[in-house]
Amino acid sequence: MRTTEVLFEPGRQDIVVTRDFGAPPDVVFAAMTDPALIPRWWGSRRFETTVERMDVRRGGLWRFVARHREPAAGQPPTPYAFWGVYHDVVPGSLIVSTLQFEMGGPGRLQLVTDTFEPAGDGGTRYTNVSLFQSIEDRDGWIPTGMESGIRESHDLLDALIGVTR
Amino acid sequence: MDDALSLVFGALADPTRRAILARLAEGEAPVTELGRPFDMSAQAISKHLKVLERAGLISRSRQGQWRPCRLEVAPLDHASGWIEQYRAVWEDSLGRLEQEIVRIQGRQDHAHD
Numbered sequence: 001m002r003t004t005e006v007l008f009e010p011g012r013q014d015i016v017v018t019r020d021f022g023a024p025p026d027v028v029f030a031a032m033t034d035p036a037l038i039p040r041w042w043g044s045r046r047f048e049t050t051v052e053r054m055d056v057r058r059g060g061l062w063r064f065v066a067r068h069r070e071p072a073a074g075q076p077p078t079p080y081a082f083w084g085v086y087h088d089v090v091p092g093s094l095i096v097s098t099l100q101f102e103m104g105g106p107g108r109l110q111l112v113t114d115t116f117e118p119a120g121d122g123g124t125r126y127t128n129v130s131l132f133q134s135i136e137d138r139d140g141w142i143p144t145g146m147e148s149g150i151r152e153s154h155d156l157l158d159a160l161i162g163v164t165r
Numbered sequence: 166m167d168d169a170l171s172l173v174f175g176a177l178a179d180p181t182r183r184a185i186l187a188r189l190a191e192g193e194a195p196v197t198e199l200g201r202p203f204d205m206s207a208q209a210i211s212k213h214l215k216v217l218e219r220a221g222l223i224s225r226s227r228q229g230q231w232r233p234c235r236l237e238v239a240p241l242d243h244a245s246g247w248i249e250q251y252r253a254v255w256e257d258s259l260g261r262l263e264q265e266i267v268r269i270q271g272r273q274d275h276a277h278d
Contacts, residue, residue, distance in 0.1 A: 021262075021263055138174075
């Protein structure tokens with residue numbers, strides 16, 4: 001079974017995620033950048049993701065909205081919106097983009113670097129580096145109160161840690 | 166953000182404080198002993214200890230002048246739980262992506278038949 005590694009070191013302002021795929025880089029890249037597939041894999045499975053925009057090219061915008069599949073009784077699910085700009089796109093090998101959580105307020109964002117490298121036997125090593133603006137920003141990305149039992153904070157936590165590309 | 170987890174990560178971000186925690190993992194120790202390996206003033210060490218205390222990573226006994234420091238592991242468990250949860254969501258998500266890739270490749274192989 002393939003596993004996902006997360007490197008989260010104290011004192012740094014990035015989070016590095018690595019995973020191997022059993023398909024070549026161009027195939028993994030194509031699947032990851034296909035808007036029709038996003039709702040099938042992106043983010044936490046407890047959320048339904050809607051792709052409002054996904055223009056995978058230099059200067060292109062993306063915006064996804066995640067809503068909890070089972071919102072609190074009698075309430076519509078809170079829409080959690082994420083958006084950003086694609087800066088560099090090299091098909092089959094590299095995506096550099098920004099990511100902003102709209103509820104997080106203006107001026108706070110991450111620089112995301114996705115790389116797709118050939119790995120033994122026709123596979124791919126996928127790496128995602130999320131670079132935050134400061135160490136505090138990275139460590140505060142997931143708000144605490146996650147043990148508070150408040151539904152909304154769980155939703156928010158899920159939506160935030162569900163951000164994957 | 167001044168929440169509990171930020172305090173823990175902030176406290177862990179410094180090598181001196183990590184070394185102090187490593188020492189305390191072996192057992193409780195008085196402040197004088199904790200400061201010994203470092204070329205620092207007692208005041209600087211005391212400042213580091215305050216950061217660790219505020220993050221809940223150490224506690225200081227009230228007994229006597231000796232007042233030994235002790236490692237508190239609960240916040241570390243909380244922090245590692247956070248990272249594990251982050252990893253689990255990624256694992257799940259990229260696992261579903263892989264399923265999609267397998268599905269697409271299966272379809273392509275079928276088309277080539």
